[in-house]
Amino acid sequence: xxxxxxxxxxxxxxxxxxxxxxxxxxxxxxxxxxxxxxxxxxxxxxxxxxxxxxxxxxxxxxxxxxxxxxxxxxxxxxxxxxxxxxxxxxxxxxxxxxxxxxxxxxxxxxxxxxxxxxxxxx
Numbered sequence: 001x002x003x004x005x006x007x008x009x010x011x012x013x014x015x016x017x018x019x020x021x022x023x024x025x026x027x028x029x030x031x032x033x034x035x036x037x038x039x040x041x042x043x044x045x046x047x048x049x050x051x052x053x054x055x056x057x058x059x060x061x062x063x064x065x066x067x068x069x070x071x072x073x074x075x076x077x078x079x080x081x082x083x084x085x086x087x088x089x090x091x092x093x094x095x096x097x098x099x100x101x102x103x104x105x106x107x108x109x110x111x112x113x114x115x116x117x118x119x120x121x122x
Contacts (some may be wrong), residue, residue: 052099058091 038046068088078085 052095056095058094
């Protein structure tokens with residue numbers, strides 16, 4: 001018995017181009033609506049203030065290697081986004097820490113306050 005191909009099954013969508021390593025597919029991201037982002041965001045992100053994700057320049061600093069236990073789905077989510085997932089995890093933690101220390105702190109010109117200098121531990 002042969003399987004009949006229908007017009008719908010023979011027309012396949014062209015796959016989205018895969019971004020090169022470490023590059024976002026900006027065309028695809030620009031098509032995502034705010035409603036779609038809100039709908040697919042985890043519930044724990046729903047009540048964050050609007051300025052939580054404001055761009056804050058992050059200067060490279062020496063990192064301290066640690067062993068950290070995270071939920072499997074959290075780790076998978078960061079890893080799915082490509083290389084340098086640990087750097088992104090650190091950036092999210094830093095953003096949360098700075099917001100918790102200085103909620104709503106804004107510099108002149110509408111920019112968030114620069115992060116405070118940290119003491120080197122020895």
